[in-house]
Amino acid sequence: MHVITSSCFLLLWMHTLTSVKSQAAVNCRNPVIEDGVVPGNVNEYNENDVLSYTCNPGYKRVQERDSRCTNSGGRSAWIPTPACEAIKCELMLPPVIGTIYEPSYRNRFSPGEKVRVTCGDRYWISEGRSRSRSAETTCKEDGQWTIRPVCQEVACSRPRDRYLLHWGDSWFQQKKLGDTVRYGCRSGYRRTDRATRATCTRDGWEPNPLCQEIPLCGRPPALEDGDVKNTTKERYNHSETIEYMCQSYYTMEGEPYRTCYNGKWTGQMRCLNPCVANEDEMRQHNITFKSNDYNKYLVHDEIIEFKCANGLPVGKVAMRQRCNSGVIVLPTCREDLS
Template sequence: MNLSFILLFLHLWGNIEVSLSQNACSKLPDVPHANVEYKEGDVIHFTCAPGYTSAQASKYVCTSDGWLAVSQGKCYSCSTLPEVPHAHVSEETKKSEYQEGDVIHFTCESGYTSGPVIKYVCSSEGWLAVRQGTCNFSGSSCDRPPAGEGVTVYGLPENDNPILPHHVLTFSCDGPGNFLIGHAVLTCGQDGQWDNPFPSCTALLWCGAPPPLADGDIIGIPRSKYRLNDRVKYSCQAYYIMQGVPFKTCQNGEWTGEMRCLKPCTVSREIMNSRNIAFRYNHEDKLYSTHGDALHFVCTRGRPVGTVEMRQTCNDGVMELPSCQ
């Protein structure tokens, strides 16, 4: 091909002014994964590197403004297949070379299964996942939930396919007045075990009036009927100490929650006078001591007798007192 023919071609192609200036076209266009091939004159062609292909040839011409694309393609490669552990490309979709638009399916190895068919397509960006998945050991599938018992299950695989790791099921109860006991969402683990036990449904039971508390009271006005998970709060009378949580909760028709009010101790001056004792410290000069309080005594005359120590602690209304003679 001579230069006059090239100029004629460019004139017919678009009346483009051609410059042979090496300055205007000193820098070649950047075409990834391609090698440049020079032809006659100022027209250059690009060919893709080994392992890459293009649906259209890339051709540029040098003009007074620099390189101008006559035809532009993109080099891509689908020679390296996607990595899917424990799987291989199915015989139906296997080829020696893949072009843009080709689709491959993966088949799991023996002993492994997948949910949907794993599918990839060759594109100008390389392999793209149409339907991505994994091949899991068939022994790691999770048990199906029991049928019936008023529980509705959402998300079960079709056609009794195995339930594979990472699969999620959602549970709910049928009919009004039923309540789900347990977790509403379960996930199948890699070991073939669900992350929580299967839930169950039970009729919603109401609780009656909350039980009374000895030496205590219910805060607020009690009702005659309570729903599931309703709770009431209790408080102890003055000088009484509550042991346990201050709440009782309605659970399936029964009140749960344990507490009691620990009694204070009473120390009268008549008893202390009869035992010839008094409070050692002025700040302990109190006739009522709450549970856990410690009191210190001293002899008003004589000295201690017996085995009871001069320091005593109130224990749910009981406190031994020392004696002096």
């Protein structure tokens, strides 16, 4: 019994060894790859060896994953199968709503072939800083497009305007075509074109730029027969105000202030002339002041009353007159010769 048992074990060990040798004998032959080439002179590969191969110009690997010599059901095989295919660029199908391809009858193209992509009203092709509704793209040798031919919905990101003071929405929320946002500018700057809201357009945020520097004002304009109350400067900021005054006996018409507004002086005033009662003219009209308290210089709108030096008034001009910006009408008296 002992001998029989030993024989059985010997047979089992030999069978196991044969099986191991059979499994270890897996090998792969050098494959023939259409439109590709395997470099070197290796004819056989052991299990788990990786196959190094390249595709001919204009072709690429069907599978990017490495091909390994593998035991597949007791037989050797390259997995995945090494193969090459012609390089093609593909268009997305179906396209975004409203998108048109030209040519439109296929979606696979060879290197060097061109396609024009036209997007719908609310879409664009975005490539770096370039955004357009229609663009031409070319299939490259590596199977990629020179411009990614994908229409995306028009959107505006956070504006990069360092003069913005506040933005009436989340800085990180994108806005779509036609959306508007309230905004304000820093001190010394104003909203361009007096806008109150920024609008998302195909060309980005409008107005562009969102904020403009408010121009300064130069020296204030001179006032005829008047002057600025305080010392003037070479430059004035937006909203700065200056005050004017008229010369003695001249009367200010309008507010005495001018304000720097967006680089221009605003405010209208003038100095109205006084009236001068000329004694020679008064003698010619045979009149004199009714009261000795009157001054010969009369300010605008001041009322004065005359009387005849002798004799009686003639004509329709009343003895009571008002100074009107340097002009006063004199009445006339007929001299009494009796």
